[in-house]
Amino acid sequence: MRKIGPYGVETLPQVLVDAPATPPGCRGTLVERARLHWRRADGGDPAALAEEFLAAHGVALHDLARPAPHGARVCGAALYLSAAAGAQLAGAPTTTPEPAPTLPDLAVVVYHHGPTRSARPPAATPWWLGPWTESWTPEQHAAAVDAVRAAIGRGDVYQTNLVGHAAARYTGDPLPALRRLGALPGARYGGVLTGDNWAIGCASPETLIEVRDGTLTTRPIKGTRPATAAGRAELLDSAKERAEHIMIVDLERNDLARIARTGTVTVDDLFAVRRWCDLWQAESTVRAAAADGLGLADLLRATCPGGSVTGAPKLAALRQVAALEPVGRGASMGALGWVAPDHVDLGLTIRTAAADGEKLHTWAGGGITWDSDARAEVAEAAAKTTPIRATLAGR
Structure with a gap:
């Protein structure tokens, strides 16, 4: 675990804070106060570490049923939790090798308000993005779909979400490309979070x-x-x-019921069709009243990783994911957003890319049920990643 002081102007350009779900009125006025990076090799409980670190820096989230008013010390914090960290919280295997090991598994960046300032113009560096290399071939992806269908036939799972990865070498500054990604239409959680030799760009609608x-x-x-x-x-x-959608809605109802006041879980807008870029997607809304004394750590343990990117039952699906996917999910299928004394707003990092010092990384996949067709699932994953890759390339 590393507690890191704010980056100074000598090490990072002065850029506007644009982490996903940052309050619109705060963008451009935020100054980094402190940050925490954690990796699974550091040991410990990332959910507890996040709650403790935030409380130590003026963002106390020990009872979400009774939100506190904004204090004078800080505005809030960006919070990122990787898919692997979420799987660890759920008690699932996390041994799959990560394709972008420079990324932390937990990042918490606390901000306070400072004087309004403009971003420093970046140095003019040509942007070049090379060809994408997939972590599995379409045939291997299709074989994994068939393996999930066989597991469903045996009664091991009802549904498993399979995710593929691709990487491409680049030269130049990746931040403009990642910002373009965050600006895609329908990106409810559009934005960028950066660290030492890594950056995450998110265009998630979820x-x-x-x-x-x-x-x-x-x-x-x-x-x-x-x-x-x-x-x-x-x-x-x-x-x-x-059927696939309702299965996941039931899983999310169960996840919220673990941390909600008894009898308060409701479902609104079941299977509402909404648009993201060139795709229609079905979305539902599940709500509940927070149980008294619910803290951030227990909230993360109950909801991470998100059911729509795992499957059902969640733990059995995660075991299948670990066995079938050739590389880790990295920055994708995790959590990224904003936490403040008076609210929490975390997006699920679908439609997400990450940069390390040499490569850009993307991930895409879909839920597999008994009725899934392997070729259609491969095509769906490609449809989801096409606008991301085009945007990163500058098209």
Whole structure:
């Protein structure tokens, strides 16, 4: 674990803070106060470490049922938790090698308000992005889909989400490319978080967990079609997509019930079709009242990793993920957003890319059920990653 002081102007350019879910009125006025980086090799409980570190720096999140007013010391903090850290919290295997090992598994960056300032113009460096190298071939991806279907046939799982990875070498500054990604239409959690030799760009439309005025909200997304009139009709008429979606809604209801006041879990907007870039996606809203004394650590343990990117039952699906996916999920399928004394707003890091010192990394996948067709699942993953790769390349 590393507690790191704020980066100075000698080590990082002065850039506007644009972490996902940063309050709009605060962008451009935030100054980094302190940060924490943690990796799984450091040992310990990342959820507890995050809550303790935040409390030590003026963001006390020990009772989310009774939010505190904003204090004078700090505005809030960006919080990132990797998919592997979430799997560790769930008690699942985390032995798959990570393709971008410079990224931390937990990052907490605390900010306070300072004088308004403009971003320093970056040095003019040509941007070049090389060809993408996939972590598995379409045939290997399809074989993994068939393996999940076989496990469903045996009764091991009901659904498993499979995720593929790709990497491409680059030269130049990756931050403009990652900012373009965060600006994609429909990116409810659009933004960038940076550290020493790493950066994450997010264009996620999906709410992992939001807490406001003591109300817990999650918005699982499951079901995808091209953003055409025919695609929308096909998504609404698909019994397979609807069954897959409702399975995950039930899983999210169960996750919230563990940390909610008894009898308060409700489902709104079941299977509502919304647009992200060139895709229609089905989204539901699950709400509940936070139990008294619910702290940030228990919130993360109950909701990470998100059910829409694991499967059901969650622990059995995560064991399959560890056995079938050739590399780790890195910055994708985790949590990234904003926490403050009066609210929590974390997005699920789908539609996310990461940069290390040499490569850009992307991830994409989908949920596999008994009715899944392997070729269709491979095509769906490609459809999800196409706008991301085009945006990163500057097209």
